[in-house]
Amino acid sequence: MKKGSHTPARIALYGMDDRTCKTMEMYLKGPCRGVAVVVRETEADIDVIDADHPRAKDILDARKAATPNRPIILLSLQDLRIDNTFFIKKPVNVTQIVDVLGKIKAATAPRKVFFNPVKAAETPPAPVEPVKQAPPEPPRKMAMDVYAKKPAGVKHVDVSEQQKTAKHQSAVQLNEGGFTAFLGTVSDIDFEDSAQLLTACYDPRQSFLGYVQSAYKTANLQSRALQLNSIWKPLIIFPESQEIWLDADDKQLRAFAGMTLGKNATGSMVLVPFDNGKAADRAMDKFQNMNTFIWKLALWTSKGRFPIGLDIQRPVFLVTWPNFTRLVITPDALRMAALLVSTPKTPLEVVSLLRVKPQYVFAFISACHALGLLRQSERQVDTVIAAEPPQKSTNKSLLRKILGKLLGA
Amino acid sequence: MSQYKIIFTGPVGAGKTTAINSISDVPPVKTDAAASDMTKNRKSSTTVAMDYGVMNLAGGEKIHLYGTPGQERFDFMWDILTVGGIGLILLLDNTRADPFQDMKFFLDAFGKFINDTSVAIGVTQMDLSGKPTIDDYHAQLQTYGLKPPVFEVDAREKNDVSLLVQALLYSLDPGLAE
Ligand SMILES: Nc1nc2c(ncn2[C@@H]2O[C@H](COP(=O)(O)OP(=O)(O)O)[C@@H](O)[C@H]2O)c(=O)[nH]1
Ligand SMILES: [Mg+2]
Numbered sequence: 162m163k164k165g166s167h168t169p170a171r172i173a174l175y176g177m178d179d180r181t182c183k184t185m186e187m188y189l190k191g192p193c194r195g196v197a198v199v200v201r202e203t204e205a206d207i208d209v210i211d212a213d214h215p216r217a218k219d220i221l222d223a224r225k226a227a228t229p230n231r232p233i234i235l236l237s238l239q240d241l242r243i244d245n246t247f248f249i250k251k252p253v254n255v256t257q258i259v260d261v262l263g264k265i266k267a268a269t270a271p272r273k274v275f276f277n278p279v280k281a282a283e284t285p286p287a288p289v290e291p292v293k294q295a296p297p298e299p300p301r302k303m304a305m306d307v308y309a310k311k312p313a314g315v316k317h318v319d320v321s322e323q324q325k326t327a328k329h330q331s332a333v334q335l336n337e338g339g340f341t342a343f344l345g346t347v348s349d350i351d352f353e354d355s356a357q358l359l360t361a362c363y364d365p366r367q368s369f370l371g372y373v374q375s376a377y378k379t380a381n382l383q384s385r386a387l388q389l390n391s392i393w394k395p396l397i398i399f400p401e402s403q404e405i406w407l408d409a410d411d412k413q414l415r416a417f418a419g420m421t422l423g424k425n426a427t428g429s430m431v432l433v434p435f436d437n438g439k440a441a442d443r444a445m446d447k448f449q450n451m452n453t454f455i456w457k458l459a460l461w462t463s464k465g466r467f468p469i470g471l472d473i474q475r476p477v478f479l480v481t482w483p484n485f486t487r488l489v490i491t492p493d494a495l496r497m498a499a500l501l502v503s504t505p506k507t508p509l510e511v512v513s514l515l516r517v518k519p520q521y522v523f524a525f526i527s528a529c530h531a532l533g534l535l536r537q538s539e540r541q542v543d544t545v546i547a548a549e550p551p552q553k554s555t556n557k558s559l560l561r562k563i564l565g566k567l568l569g570a
Numbered sequence: 571m572s573q574y575k576i577i578f579t580g581p582v583g584a585g586k587t588t589a590i591n592s593i594s595d596v597p598p599v600k601t602d603a604a605a606s607d608m609t610k611n612r613k614s615s616t617t618v619a620m621d622y623g624v625m626n627l628a629g630g631e632k633i634h635l636y637g638t639p640g641q642e643r644f645d646f647m648w649d650i651l652t653v654g655g656i657g658l659i660l661l662l663d664n665t666r667a668d669p670f671q672d673m674k675f676f677l678d679a680f681g682k683f684i685n686d687t688s689v690a691i692g693v694t695q696m697d698l699s700g701k702p703t704i705d706d707y708h709a710q711l712q713t714y715g716l717k718p719p720v721f722e723v724d725a726r727e728k729n730d731v732s733l734l735v736q737a738l739l740y741s742l743d744p745g746l747a748e
Binding site for chain 1: 574587588591593596625626627628629631633656700703704705708717718719720721722723727729730732733734735736737739740741742743744745746747
């Protein structure tokens with residue numbers, strides 16, 4: 162959120178517990194769009210007192226004595242008229258806050274006591290965006306230090322971790338149009354034709370994905386960082402932190418992912434121990450979470466096709482839900498996950514049960530499979546082991562409305 | 571009209587207030603009503619400090635979002651709170667000493683409610699502490715025979731909270747389409 166053209170009013174809170182203070186702070190930042198910030202008593206232009214506090218009268222007297230010229234706002238469930246104070250009735254809403262702050266500003270502006278920009282610049286108000294609680298000066302760590310084992314018991318904040326932006330990115334939720342734009346189209350397959358559908362396959366072993374997965378396994382087994390060299394850019398795998406480092410954007414990755422690799426390409430794939438010597442060269446923003454990366458890679462490799470190695474005729478199920486907040490979400494992915502977590506279904510059953518396009522089902526299955534979240538059930542046995550399909554729906558139309566709200570918002 | 575609710579629970583600092591505010595249409599400031607010397611004429615009443623939010627839905631319906639009070643105690647309030655609840659959002663703070671113990675506590679406390687409805691788990695503060703991992707949570711949940719959605723969630727990110735609630739709804743009924 163950008164700071165408005167105005168300087169936020171600086172207010173101090175009294176008669177409120179930590180929880181309420183925090184809520185108030187967030188309320189001012191969020192719904193009130195930063196019209197005011199909460200600061201310490203000594204830095205405030207305005208005092209805000211919860212008049213429903215049992216000792217509100219004492220607090221008010223103390224504040225009047227301490228800073229006689231400072232405007233005071235009282236909050237209460239009851240209508241209060243107390244001389245030389247401003248009043249906001251609970252529950253507090255945005256309009257009330259803005260109105261009262263406006264009144265105070267108008268009353269005091271000629272004297273330029275409050276909202277003085279120079280003063281504000283000296284002590285900048287709290288940023289409107291929530292900040293991560295990072296210490297001010299990140300230590301100049303070599304990237305590899307990040308992966309050193311932390312002492313057991315004590316949890317600490319790793320500053321270097323916080324500089325890695327990629328792994329904290331939220332999920333990208335794709336609509337249908339986005340999906341096609343994202344995955345590209347496979348022009349030689351007609352997904353409407355059921356015969357072609359069954360042959361709409363790709364071989365992960367002949368793609369970058371297959372090599373990445375195998376390199377990842379090796380790195381995990383050996384518990385050390387490895388570098389995968391290819392005809393393309395080197396990929397570094399850090400098993401300890403479950404991260405990769407790659408100097409390529411998604412577009413470039415997508416192009417390479419979609420290629421079927423010939424003899425030349427596969428011949429030049431080499432996995433070597435990673436040389437940590439040039440750690441400083443590696444930009445922090447090029448780290449990615451391993452699972453986020455493999456998931457994307459699998460989607461782009463699949464392009465809506467089914468992975469060879471799985472039997473398209475046999476039911477599949479999910480061992481766990483994917484960590485969707487950190488993954489690219491293709492159309493209907495959450496619904497498919499909910500279904501397949503609870504009960505094994507063949508890919509084509511998913512298509513018909515949920516009325517999802519086969520490309521979406523296949524891409525989703527590819528990505529789950531690549532992360533090791535998916536199994537194929539042999540026969541009835543696994544079906545019995547797996548949980549019952551959910552039958553808890555309370556009110557379909559209500560649930561649908563909530564969804565509509567969440568997706569539309 | 572019946573009261574439809576989604577309940578947010580979890581230990582203090584897990585992000586309940588923040589999460590509710592990030593998807594609520596009217597983030598309210600919690601109001602405490604204790605006896606005050608300025609409002610003497612008012613009958614003293616006690617309101618339990620509770621997070622509350624609301625999502626306005628199409629057709630004028632509302633879904634109420636309730637956060638359980640901070641204290642880690644199972645009291646009768648929680649039972650009352652869950653009446654009309656369509657599901658539980660459990661938020662866990664990954665920087666706490668033993669998040670698995672927290673998880674067990676809340677899963678037990680809301681056992682019946684979860685059994686009747688559904689639960690989705692958001693692990694917060696993972697940007698501050700990466701361990702335990704989401705996989706570790708799943709492994710732990712497996713020993714309870716549960717397979718709920720477990721997402722890394724930053725309660726300040728509306729998108730994260732929204733996805734968690736979506737997952738809760740689809741868990742109730744995968745057949746739901748928009
Ligand atoms: N760094 C970080 N802070 C978070 C995250 N989620 C929530 N917070 C912060 O954690 C604090 C506690 O959240 P709050 O909503 O008050 O927790 P509650 O006690 O469960 O209501 C607030 O300052 C939030 O902004 C997260 O994922 N990462
Ligand atoms: Mg709270």
